[in-house]
Amino acid sequence: MEEQLEGIVTRHRENEGNIISILQDIENEFGYLREDAIYWVSERLDIPPAKFYGVATFYAQFHLKPKGKNVITACCGTACHVKGSERLINSLVKELDIPPGEDTSEDLRFTVEKVNCVGACSIAPVIIVNKAVHGKVSPDKLMKEIKGLKAGASKN
């Protein structure tokens, strides 16, 4: 871990980075903001961990808990909302056993997250499965995709 963090810190020292860009890199590197990583960077840069925590909890992009192996992002923009995104989300949460109030299944296989708008409104409703954008998603189509993923995930 230290080696990766050293790299991140050096890179941002050279490029006048800031707390946000450091956190973005940590998130990219580890998939979420590991507590030990934040403490390490905080000590290294002599910036109180509370500053990192303050920024991390302000922006929607950061996660304080690990994400699942498969990340399914549901767009909740206006166009998706009027085209039934809520129903898609409900069926995802149910199908993938996401505990209430959480976004990741207990076995860390799936994360279902909502985002404000991915800007692909003309193909609403939109679901992003592991970075691949799917447009005009119907509940049937979505379930097929998810069942495929589930089968794939259990093989690994």
Place this chain on the structure above:
Amino acid sequence: MGKDISIKVCMGTGGIAAGGVEVMSAFDTAFSAAGITASVEKNCSMHKVGCRGFCARDVLVDVSVNGSKATYEYIKADMVERIVQEHIVEGNPVNEWLVKDDYHTFHDKQVKVVLSDCGEVDPEEIDSYIGREGYEAIKKVLTSMSPEETTKVIEEAGLRGRGGGGFPTAVKWQMALRAPGPVKYLICNADEGDPGAFMDRSVVEGNPHALIEGMIIGAYAIGAPYGYVYIRAEYPLAVERLYRSLQQARERGFLGKNILGSGFDFDIKVKLGAGAFVCGEETALIASIEGKRGMPRAKPPFPVQRGLWGKPTIINNVETLANVPYIVRKGAAWYAGFGTDKSKGTKVFALTGKIQNSGLIEVPMGIPLKEIVYDIGGGIEGGRKLKAVQTGGPSGGCIPAAMVDTTMDYESLARVGSIMGSGGMVVLDETDCMVDVAKYFLHFTESESCGKCVPCRVGTKRLLEILNRITEGRGREGDMDLLAELSTDVKTSSLCGLGQGAPNPILSTLKHYRDEYEAHIYEKRCPAGVCKDLLTYSVLEEFCKGCMACIRVCPAGAIVGEKKQPHRIVQDICIKCGACFETCKFKAVKKG
């Protein structure tokens, strides 16, 4: 004899989602297949292009043979072989796959300035932009115009901020030019956070060099050596193309020290937004670039006096800046020729929702809303009736169907209680509940409120609570008055635009759709059939064929019945998701 062939495949986010990458490689495979290469040996070019607006028809493919162009719609990879064989080799376009008349009506009333090169240039190739007079404007400015003269052109063109506020761009630039000191910043706000809007994404994905050129011109006009693009991390394709274009512009000497030998220095950095709607507010955006929590502060001092790192700063929106090179190249008079007296030029809108032709459109300011909905948009999906058009996102309002004659300019929209906003335009039909729409936006602003000032932090929460109870059948006498009063308080006393605009969706729906609120509160009924708690689903036995389709789709297992016998919905188990209602082919499920 060889032919001049050019293939353009739409590869914006929409195009890629519809299979653009596969279509591209299918063309590649088809061209390298035996026989084809020989017959098309001369000048065959293939390009990915950005969004051409009509994303609902993706993948769109242009095939030009010796200059005669045909456009195909809904293209999948397995259709490519036939296009190559029949159209390119044999010279007979595949008529059944070509775009139909509605593709042309979609474009007929549009006037493309900002989007004129989107869908034409290859966004990953600087030469493609240069080939269409790209970077000519910056040459003209740096060799023959002073900063004052440059701003003068923008002033005469009447360009106003396209991010929503409509503040005259030239006035901003003049103030920044007069601000003292050698260090100034020009920031491009590409943190398009409005749900239902994707104009900026499409410009950055489709023609990033126009934005870069606009920024160089703006920076020259205000004397700023440093620029930033603050862009959403949720737009990975736009970010990638922006980085690539900046690198290309640097290599060609359009960015960096001593640009084109003029002695002017300017370079652009990219900052990724981390997902906070409030960062669209200028001072919050600046705090975010500085690495802090993106919370706004009181103004004055305005950013042009004290902005990024305490230095004079101006912030322009993507669309505003991307207009600039075209204005400089074609002249202020040409641009001012579009639009109305006070709102000049064109505006890009993201036309979405329950509309037949959904997509990205650019129209002259002052066009009547009905021409957008019925001519360009082709009317309402599924032949249903128009109910309202929501403009301006979470700070905007709803224009009811009765006011469809409203013209799209800053002043007329303000008169009907909405705003231009950044250009989101969501069409709603009779199956949409206006109380639910207001609740949707309040849910959004409540969760995006940064929490700094009390009226917004607490006020949006209370407003949302009231809307929640109305839609859940617990509305009380006096709720409408309470909503109106609290909305006015939040509007007048919040610190920034987020709080000041947050009550607009409530105020405008209260004004135009009072009867819907009344039905929810007094009759515990949702006329549009949207609010779950006010609905019940039941099976009409006389229509039910007992096909079991609804039993299969019901996620709660709430439907019982034998094959070929009428089914029944167990109300205690039903979660009111509506899956049975949509699945039943015999209209045997009743909602109400």
